[in-house]
Amino acid sequence: MLTLDRVTKTYKVGSFGGSELRAVREVSFSVAPGEVVALIGESGSGKSTIGKMILRLLEINGGTIRFEDTDVGKLTGSALREYYRRVQGVFQDPFSSFNPVFKVSHVFDLVRNSYFGDASKAAWQARVSAAMDTVNLEPGQVLYKYPHQLSGGQLQRLLIARALLLDTQFLVADEIISMLDASTRIDVLNLLGDLRERGLGILFITHDLSLGNYISARAIILRRGRIAEMGPTAEVFGAPLHPYTRMLLASVPQLHAKWGALGAEERAGAGWAPSASEPCLYHALATPGPVAGLAEVGPGHFVGCVNPLDDGSCGRSASPVS
Amino acid sequence: MSLKVNDLRVYYRTLAGDVKALDGVTLEIADGEIVGLAGESGCGKTTLGNSLVRLDSRMKMVGGSVELDGQPLPVDDFEAMREHRWKRVSMIPQYAMSALNPTRKLGQMVREVLEARGVRYADVRPELERRLDLVGLAPAVLARYPIELSGGMKQRMVMVLSTLLDPSLLVADEVTSALDVSSQRAVAQLLQSFRDHGFVRSMIVVTHDVSILYQITDTLAIMYAGKLVEKGPTDEVMARPRHPYTRLLVSSLPEVGVRYDEERLSGIPGSPPSLLNPPQGCRFRDRCPLAFEKCVEEPPMRDVEPGHPVACWAVDATGAPA
Numbered sequence: 001m002l003t004l005d006r007v008t009k010t011y012k013v014g015s016f017g018g019s020e021l022r023a024v025r026e027v028s029f030s031v032a033p034g035e036v037v038a039l040i041g042e043s044g045s046g047k048s049t050i051g052k053m054i055l056r057l058l059e060i061n062g063g064t065i066r067f068e069d070t071d072v073g074k075l076t077g078s079a080l081r082e083y084y085r086r087v088q089g090v091f092q093d094p095f096s097s098f099n100p101v102f103k104v105s106h107v108f109d110l111v112r113n114s115y116f117g118d119a120s121k122a123a124w125q126a127r128v129s130a131a132m133d134t135v136n137l138e139p140g141q142v143l144y145k146y147p148h149q150l151s152g153g154q155l156q157r158l159l160i161a162r163a164l165l166l167d168t169q170f171l172v173a174d175e176i177i178s179m180l181d182a183s184t185r186i187d188v189l190n191l192l193g194d195l196r197e198r199g200l201g202i203l204f205i206t207h208d209l210s211l212g213n214y215i216s217a218r219a220i221i222l223r224r225g226r227i228a229e230m231g232p233t234a235e236v237f238g239a240p241l242h243p244y245t246r247m248l249l250a251s252v253p254q255l256h257a258k259w260g261a262l263g264a265e266e267r268a269g270a271g272w273a274p275s276a277s278e279p280c281l282y283h284a285l286a287t288p289g290p291v292a293g294l295a296e297v298g299p300g301h302f303v304g305c306v307n308p309l310d311d312g313s314c315g316r317s318a319s320p321v322s
Numbered sequence: 323m324s325l326k327v328n329d330l331r332v333y334y335r336t337l338a339g340d341v342k343a344l345d346g347v348t349l350e351i352a353d354g355e356i357v358g359l360a361g362e363s364g365c366g367k368t369t370l371g372n373s374l375v376r377l378d379s380r381m382k383m384v385g386g387s388v389e390l391d392g393q394p395l396p397v398d399d400f401e402a403m404r405e406h407r408w409k410r411v412s413m414i415p416q417y418a419m420s421a422l423n424p425t426r427k428l429g430q431m432v433r434e435v436l437e438a439r440g441v442r443y444a445d446v447r448p449e450l451e452r453r454l455d456l457v458g459l460a461p462a463v464l465a466r467y468p469i470e471l472s473g474g475m476k477q478r479m480v481m482v483l484s485t486l487l488d489p490s491l492l493v494a495d496e497v498t499s500a501l502d503v504s505s506q507r508a509v510a511q512l513l514q515s516f517r518d519h520g521f522v523r524s525m526i527v528v529t530h531d532v533s534i535l536y537q538i539t540d541t542l543a544i545m546y547a548g549k550l551v552e553k554g555p556t557d558e559v560m561a562r563p564r565h566p567y568t569r570l571l572v573s574s575l576p577e578v579g580v581r582y583d584e585e586r587l588s589g590i591p592g593s594p595p596s597l598l599n600p601p602q603g604c605r606f607r608d609r610c611p612l613a614f615e616k617c618v619e620e621p622p623m624r625d626v627e628p629g630h631p632v633a634c635w636a637v638d639a640t641g642a643p644a
Contacts, residue, residue: 042502043473151593152363181362182530183590186574190589193582207502210533214576214587237578251507252578253533255560259507272504 001068001201002054002170003030006292008062009049023049025225026063028291031201033169036192038212038233039205041222047205051172054203055089056080067170085115088163092175094155098147104155105143107162115166131161135191153184160191171195174205189215209252213237221245226308227294231301241281241303243274273307280306283314324524325351325491330386332373341597343369345548346386348623351491356517356525358535358556361545362594368416370545371493371528373397375413391490408439412489416496418480422468428479429464435483446486453482453521457512474505481512485521492522496529506534514538532575536560544568547594547605550623554630564632567606604635612636
């Protein structure tokens with residue numbers, strides 16, 4: 001339903017915008033209805049930038065994002081408004097997503113004013129209570145309170161309910177549970193699972209590998225704006241192809257196995273670089289796969305270049321480190 | 323015995339009354355021990371850490387006592403604590419990245435902080451450089467401004483600075499929460515090595531992330547609504563949690579390898595009680611699946627086995643639920 005084709009985003013940085021920062025480089029993937037795709041990356045990998053481009057909160061600099069038959073980048077005015085009827089986002093910080101001056105029902109009223117101006121009061125109430133029902137909230141208990149009177153988990157579920165008021169088919173969930181407590185975050189995750197069963201496509205953006213692994217059918221590992229690895233979640237986590245994925249997995253704190261000793265480079269925290277002996281799977285495979293910049297190693301399991309340079313060439317072959 | 327906290331009560335003054343954030347916590351920490359404090363937001367874990375180092379004007383110590391290395395620690399006297407702060411007790415605050423003065427080069431800042439404590443910078447400089455090297459920072463960072471460092475580098479700088487005078491007790495509050503998984507691991511393991519090198523004698527690590535605590539702590543203390551509910555050797559508590567709250571908390575954690583499709587985890591229903599007017603008896607009883615009549619009385623901390631006390635009526639001396 002949602003397809004990204006070689007999407008690129010360049011930010012102008014520095015004084016007077018003199019230099020450029022390429023936050024997202026030629027990223028291609030798609031999300032099907034009823035599918036949760038986890039977009040996993042560290043800070044600065046461009047994961048939120050991709051989410052914001054899908055939501056048209058940022059301009060797209062290169063490539064196209066298509067939602068069904070529409071080119072998202074070209075939408076304006078009422079067409080964009082109609083797009084938001086079907087594609088919605090929920091963000092990281094539920095506390096700052098609400099205006100503290102108004103009761104939480106205000107966010108619902110805003111949706112009503114923009115999209116359901118001619119709906120009768122009864123029809124609107126029915127819509128609100130259906131959405132609240134989906135997220136397991138009692139309207140009477142939460143709707144007429146102020147944001148500070150509710151917990152983060154309740155606020156986050158309210159925001160998901162807000163997104164569901166429209167005829168939402170696609171949800172961008174950007175770090176929606178990283179600010180929640182362990183005891184409530186799993187409920188919000190399970191809620192995403194319920195929504196998936198209703199046919200929603202969900203892009204679940206996270207830096208937490210265990211959360212991404214829990215809920216998603218497919219996982220995409222981003223590194224410096226490029227896809228390092230993409231595939232069925234069980235394969236990406238079970239048999240990772242890219243050394244970067246392996247490094248991330250080794251860093252995740254687990255509950256049954258303790259970390260080994262740190263290497264000197266990891267200790268220095270200088271940023272990860274593949275070891276010189278690591279072969280480049282992408283450049284070893286001569287036949288390019290169906291997705292630009294990625295080689296298909298197993299069915300639906302793609303891997304990118306092990307150490308791409310700025311111009312896209314392979315850092316491995318260009319400058320072998322001795 | 324390095325630290326003895328006896329029945330410590332710290333309340334927050336608010337217009338609505340006193341918030342009993344810490345309501346009778348007794349805790350002992352041995353030399354060389356790393357204790358992890360875990361619990362939901364608002365359970366008092368940060369308050370406990372803060373009150374050992376710096377009680378601010380909103381906080382009021384209502385009862386109890388703190389002893390460090392056999393001498394009383396005047397935690398409720400802000401001025402008297404100046405003598406002890408940084409030299410005997412020190413902390414890495416929750417937002418260590420914003421704890422550095424942006425208008426000073428790091429070396430200059432260290433010099434000013436040291437001289438305010440009557441310590442000559444030149445005397446400490448060789449040791450400072452040695453420790454910077456240990457955490458993977460070049461001495462050249464001392465000539466840089468904080469803005470020139472990455473988040474992980476700033477975090478390491480603050481770690482070195484907090485422990486420069488070899489305090490007996492270090493409180494590390496959510497030091498890994500804002501970091502990427504790879505630097506999270508490096509910082510967590512550095513904390514452990516600070517203890518091993520004897521830079522700090524004992525440590526309290528506060529975080530909501532139980533899996534980090536499992537990796538680096540010797541003892542795990544679980545808090546709920548201003549009280550300790552369970553404390554024991556980390557491996558023991560994680561493998562055989564006894565308190566119903568600990569059990570639910572541990573079982574709600576998704577791990578790499580656990581998938582929504584195969585195993586649906588659940589959170590803890592309900593939310594913690596208000597600490598303005600906490601209920602009589604066990605504070606977890608409204609959410610507890612094992613609650614019975616006895617729970618209206620307050621459960622004492624009883625050893626289910628040596629060194630593993632639990633505050634629950636439903637857990638008898640053999641550790642099995644009654």
